[in-house]
Amino acid sequence: MAVYRRSYKPYAGTLTAEWSRFLVLFRYSRKSVFRSKVQTALFVICFFFPLACLILIYLAHSASFLAKIGIPAQILSIDSKFFFRYMSVQGALAFLLTAFVGPGLVSPDLANGALPLFFCRPFSRTEYVLGKSSVLAVLLSEVTWIPGVVLFVMQASLAGASWAWSNLWIAGSLILSSLLWIAVLSLLAMALSAWVKWRMVAGALLLAVMFFGAGFGQAVNAVLRTDFGYFLNLPYLMGTVWIALFQVDIEQAISITQAWVAILLYCTVCLWLLLRKVRAYEVIR
C-alpha cells in the first residue's frame, strides 16, 4: 500500500520466530544506549585498561626491550594475579557503566506506562526481562570477559601451548567471575530502576547500594564486633568469590560458600523485585 493512500490494509505476511522477539527489545535498547555521548565515552574508556594490559603482556615477552629500559622481567609476570587485577579494574568499570546504562533500560517504560503495550502482544514478562538484561549482559561482556579472553589468548600465543594448557582454568575463572558480576549488576540495576521508576534516582540508588552498603556493613562489623556486616557489602562478597576463583592468596573474613550463597540470595531477591514490578498493570489490593 502506498503511503499516500489513507486506508487500512491487514497484514498477511510471515511472522518472525517467537523465540527471537526478545532480540527486538535488545536491538532498540542497545541503540538507545549509544545515543548518549556520555555512555559511549564511558564505554570507550572501559577499553583503556585492557589495552594497557595488552601492552604489558607484549612487554613481558620482550626481554630485550625490558633489559634496554632497565626493568627486570620478573616484575611483569602474567599469572592468575595479573588476571585478578584485570578483573578487579574491569569489574569496577563495569559497575560504573551499569550505573549509567542500567536505570535507563526499564525505568522509562515504567514511568511512561509502556508496559501494557509490550505485554498486550505475544511477548511475555520473561522475554521482556531477557531482552532488557541482554543489553547489559552483552555490554558488560564486551568490557569484562571478552577482552579478558583476548588477553589470555595473546598471553597463550606468546608464552606457548604448555602455559596455555596449565593455565586454562584462568580463562574459565575469568569468564565465570565476569558472568557472575554481570548477572548481579544487571539484576540489581533493573530491579532498582523498576522500583523507583526514575532514571537518575535509580542510578544514585545503585551507587548507594554498593557504597553505602559497604560502609554500613563495616559499621555493623565495628559496632557489633561481628563479620555479618560483610554480607551487606556486595563488592566484598564478589571479591571473595573472585579471590577463590583466581586462587589468589588474600585472606577473607567470610568463606567462599557463604559468599556464593549471599550473592545468589541477592540475585533471587532482585529477580523477585523485578518480576513484581514488571507487569502490565499493578494490582492495588
Next chain:
Amino acid sequence: MTTITQVGAPASAVARTQTGAPALVELQGLSVRFGDRDILRNLTASLQGQAIGLLGPNGAGKSTLINTLLGFYKPSAGSAKVFAHDISRGMRQIRALVGYMPENDAFISNMSAVSFVQMMGELSGLRPEMALERAHEALFYVGLAEARYRKLGTYSLGMKQLAKLAQAIVHGPRLLILDEPTNGLDPSARQRMIRMIREIRDSREMRIILCSHLLRDVEDTCDEVLILKRGEIAHYSNLNQERRANKRFLELETYGANGDFIAAIERLGCECAVTANRMKVILADGIETRDIFRLAREQNVRIRRLNFRRDTLEDIFLKAMES
C-alpha cells in the same frame, strides 16, 4: 454482516450466533477478585458484534474486563474465550490477534513515533523492514504523517492518543480493543477519533471492543453494547435491533384530531396519550402505521408529523442502571 441473535438479553443470558461461528468474546461465569474485593462477578455473555461497546460508570469493571481478556489479570473463577481461544491456555494466540490501545499514557518519550510503532510491530512478529513500512502506513492512516519523526514526548494529548491507535493497528490485528479512546480530547480531536473508529468498523477488517463511560462515543461507533454495573452485566443488547424493536412507539403531530379519532385508535387495541395536538401511541400487535393513516383519512384528520420514538443509548443505559 455480523449475526446477533439475542437482543436486550437479561444479565445472565448467553447469546448464541445463528451461524455457529465462534463468538468474538465468550464469558462463562467470569469473576475477578483483587484481595477481598470482587471486581467482576460471574459474567456470562457471548459477544458477536462488529463493534462492541463496554459501558458503565467509573469503577464498573470495564477496564478490568479488558485487562482480563488480555491476560493482565487472572480470573478468580469462570473462564473467557476470545476468538475461541481460552484466556487461561491460549493467551499468546489471543494476543497475536489483538491490538490494544490503553486508557492511560503509554509510550516511550524519547522515541520518534515511527520508531516506536515499528518496534511495536516487530514485537508482534513483523520483520523489521515490513514493520517500518507498516509503521509509516499506520501513522499516515491515523493522521500523524507530518509528525511521525517527532519524539513522542513532544506530542500533544490528542497526538499521543493517535500514536497509541497506530501502534494498536500496525500488525493488522483482527480485534482492536480501545480503552477510553477519547479521554482528554478536545471536541474536534474527539470527532476525528470517532470518525477513525467508524472507518475501521466499516472497513470490516477488524472487530472493535470500545470501552468508555461516554455514551455518545459508544452510540456513535458501536452496534452492540454490554453495560456493566458494579462488576456485573446490567444489560446486553444490539443497538440497531433494539431501535428497530421500538418502532411500535409513535409520536404523532395532528391537525383536527378529536375524541373520535382517539377512540378509533384505542378500538384497534393501541394505547394512546394526548397532549395538545400531539399524540403518543403504542401500536398493538398486528397493527401497522398504515392502519393509523387509514383511520386519519376516515376521520378527516391530518397527520403533520409521525416519528418512531427510539430509545437512545442514554435511555437504555439509564434503564440498566435503574434495574
